[in-house]
Structure formats: structure tokens, C-alpha cells
Amino acid sequence: MRISLSGPAGAGKTTLFEEFKKHLAKENYVFYPEIARTLINLEPEIFSDKKEFEERLFEIHKVREHEKFKHQNAVFDRCIWDCFVYSDYYGYPLNQNEAEETLNSCIDVIFVLPQISRPLDEKLINLYKKHTQIIQNAGQRVYFAEFLGLEPKIDFIINVLHSAPLNCGYI
Numbered sequence: 001m002r003i004s005l006s007g008p009a010g011a012g013k014t015t016l017f018e019e020f021k022k023h024l025a026k027e028n029y030v031f032y033p034e035i036a037r038t039l040i041n042l043e044p045e046i047f048s049d050k051k052e053f054e055e056r057l058f059e060i061h062k063v064r065e066h067e068k069f070k071h072q073n074a075v076f077d078r079c080i081w082d083c084f085v086y087s088d089y090y091g092y093p094l095n096q097n098e099a100e101e102t103l104n105s106c107i108d109v110i111f112v113l114p115q116i117s118r119p120l121d122e123k124l125i126n127l128y129k130k131h132t133q134i135i136q137n138a139g140q141r142v143y144f145a146e147f148l149g150l151e152p153k154i155d156f157i158i159n160v161l162h163s164a165p166l167n168c169g170y171i
Contacts, residue, residue, distance in 0.1 A: 003109055005020075
């Protein structure tokens with residue numbers, strides 16, 4: 001099973017990601033932390049050019065999520081799809097086909113977490129909803145884990161994961 005925790009900054013993705021390391025430790029999962037922060041820490045100047053930044057993130061995600069690792073059980077703190085949302089947010093949409101690239105990343109299910117930090121970024125929240133429709137229409141499984149508190153989110157995600165087998169799909 002390949003799982004992505006996605007959503008706006010301040011949604012608790014990284015906290016939930018760290019909790020899943022504990023919950024799935026015995027189930028042979030590989031964990032891929034968020035790479036945007038790492039990239040910003042390594043090359044802070046790159047963040048000043050949002051278009052270049054998102055294109056670079058896209059390529060990194062593509063390498064780590066596509067063919068080479070498609071059979072691994074994995075949890076991703078963000079995935080290639082987040083690049084499409086954020087590049088749209090910054091006003092520099094990526095030229096690649098969003099639905100095709102997301103499905104080719106072979107993520108079985110994306111869990112979108114709501115922004116819990118304040119102030120809320122309504123534009124970004126609306127873009128996540130818009131882009132969710134695009135990839136859902138292409139066949140990607142996406143769920144909103146809109147619960148307050150860590151335990152209800154974990155319970156919801158675990159229930160979804162155990163409710164039906166998920167298969168990687170391609171366009």
C-alpha cells in the first residue's frame with residue numbers, strides 16, 4: 001500500500017507521518033519525509049523563485065514515487081500531486097498532465113488533511129478541493145481526513161485502509 005498525507009501547510013501531516021511510523025513499524029513500510037523543507041534548508045535561495053522551486057520538487061517526487069519504487073509499501077509526507085496544487089497557488093501551473101503524473105506515481109490513496117493553523121489560507125484550501133476533483137475524476141482515491149485531533153485522523157485512515165483493497169492504477 002502506498003499512502004500520501006497531503007494538504008496545506010499547518011495541517012499536521014508531519015505529526016501524523018511520525019505517528020504512522022509507530023503504527024506501521026512492523027508492516028514493512030518505507031517512510032518518505034517531506035522534501036520541500038529539506039530542499040529549502042539545503043538551497044534557501046531556490047525558494048525565492050517559486051516556479052523553479054515547484055519544478056524541482058516535481059522532479060524529485062517523480063524520481064522517488066514513480067516506477068522504481070512502485071511495489072514498496074510506503075507512506076509519503078506529501079506527494080507529486082501537491083506540486084500541482086502549490087504551483088497553481090503560486091500562479092505557475094506545471095506543464096505536465098496532473099492526472100497522469102499523479103496516477104503514474106502509483107499512490108494507492110491520498111489523505112488530504114485540513115489546515116488547522118491560523119489564519120486559514122482559503123485560496124490554498126480551495127485549490128486543494130479543485131485539484132482533488134481533477135484527480136478523482138481520473139480514478140485516484142482521495143479522502144479528506146477532516147477531524148480535529150491526531151487519534152481521530154489515525155483511526156479514520158486505518159479504517160479506510162482496512163475497508164477495501166486498493167490497487168495502483170494508470171491512465
